[in-house]
């Protein structure tokens with residue numbers, strides 16, 4: 001497979017190009033295994049994303065929605081268990097976990113970064129519901145830079161942002177090219193709107209209430225009038241918000257088994273427009289032009 005080692009990470013991160021997308025060396029085997037051996041059940045709900053687009057947030061919101069009868073501030077598992085354990089990723093091939101999820105959750109939630117074209121065939125043929133979260137590309141670039149940098153244990157002065165930016169523009173990022181990742185789900189959502197919901201991180205931020213309700217409706221757990229009146233939606237939004245989640249002990253310490261990424265790396269700033277602190281005018285012009293070229297005629301906006 002074509003291979004690329006990110007120079008700016010001092011050689012710590014290597015990607016392989018597998019089925020048109022760059023996948024990190026440490027995830028490649030798990031991806032192929034999951035893709036070839038995972039058998040989806042029609043009731044499974046997939047929470048899909050490219051990295052750094054709001055995966056962690058989407059997982060906590062969906063988990064809180066599905067478990068809301070048990071969900072209150074003192075008993076939810078989200079207080080004591082890292083959200084990526086509550087809702088594991090497909091490409092961590094622990095079969096037992098999937099069975100546990102199906103046993104424990106009325107609606108099994110499974111995360112994945114796999115591009116739409118690489119999803120296990122049974123996810124499509126079983127008509128599983130798919131929620132895809134995406135985010136403006138500039139903030140994704142900054143978030144991705146910090147995540148790989150921290151995973152590589154590099155201070156900012158040893159990790160030139162300009163190089164990370166250039167690589168991203170050339171499509172080299174975790175599960176990149178990012179544009180193609182988004183386009184795959186976007187096109188599929190136009191063809192199969194009843195099975196695929198797209199949510200934009202930026203919209204979720206500016207209008208959490210209607211987007212959380214859209215999410216709940218789509219996965220088949222709509223809020224009743226009485227629940228809304230009782231503040232259940234607001235509680236879920238507050239609980240899953242960055243302020244609360246990033247301050248929980250479980251999210252400040254520890255890391256997933258075998259991962260170089262500590263839990264706290266998944267909670268950085270969560271600010272819209274942080275890219276303005278990193279991009280030169282030229283970078284902004286270049287990325288906007290590139291994005292326009294990639295998305296001409298699609299109606300998609302990632303700026």
Ligand code: A3P
Nearest residue numbers: 052053054055056057143241242267268269270
């Ligand atoms: P920043 O690096 O811009 O802060 P992912 O979960 O896909 O890896 O994405 C991580 C990004 O989502 C990070 O963005 C992180 O801070 C942000 N994030 C994590 N939890 C969040 C939450 N509850 N609400 C909003 N953003 C959140």
